[in-house]
Amino acid sequence: MSKSITERRLAAAGQPLGKGLVADDPVDQFASWFQQAAEAELFQHNAMALATAAAGGRPSARMVMLEAFDQHGFVFYTSSKSRKAAELAENQWAALVFNWGPLYRQVRVEGQVDQLDEEACRRYFRQRSRDHQLQFYASVQGEPVNSREALIQRRQQIEEQFGEESLPHPPDFSGYRVVPYMIDFWQARQDWLHDWLRYQRQPGGAWSLERLSP
């Protein structure tokens, strides 16, 4: 008989996390936790907080969706006219946080951010639903707008303009990759001596791993 959601959450939550128990590569370890978060049916388990900072150092944070990840980094998509994009253009450093609360887990990623090439953005845009695509044309992220009606009207104009045609990739729709130099895994334990492991990329490219005090 298949396990209930509660059983799967309990099985993952509070499990010890130690140097001998994790993968050598933090992205493999992330993949394992990410899969467990999906199996536990956590709401929007691919949502992550993204922190950026302008050149002057003032930080800002918001949620974005993790759309892909591999050994090269963690990918999200957004408008290149947004505040986050403007800050990343000034200052490439960014941080991500995943909070998988019901599993008592947190993952933190820090790194430098690269913009994806146009072909990758085009490919991703093509896979989006028509409504999602229209939204990118009808709204400039972060720009003040008089009313919701104004947005709806703009979307109608775009729909009429393109009819049945497929929507071309808008140039300000862009993908970004956080290339990690540090990935932290945090697992709460019942006795409050929580487990916290930090991987850091070394100059030669290998990852170091250490336990930190909670």
Ligand SMILES: Cc1cc2nc3c(=O)[nH]c(=O)nc-3n(C[C@H](O)[C@H](O)[C@H](O)COP(=O)(O)O)c2cc1C
């Ligand atoms: C769960 C969640 C997921 C989101 N995912 C994205 C996303 O993938 N891309 C995006 O541009 N905005 C996303 N947003 C909206 C952002 O949080 C934010 O409001 C928007 O990108 C503007 O941010 P900025 O002005 O700091 O650039 C999401 C919001 C929530 C609550």
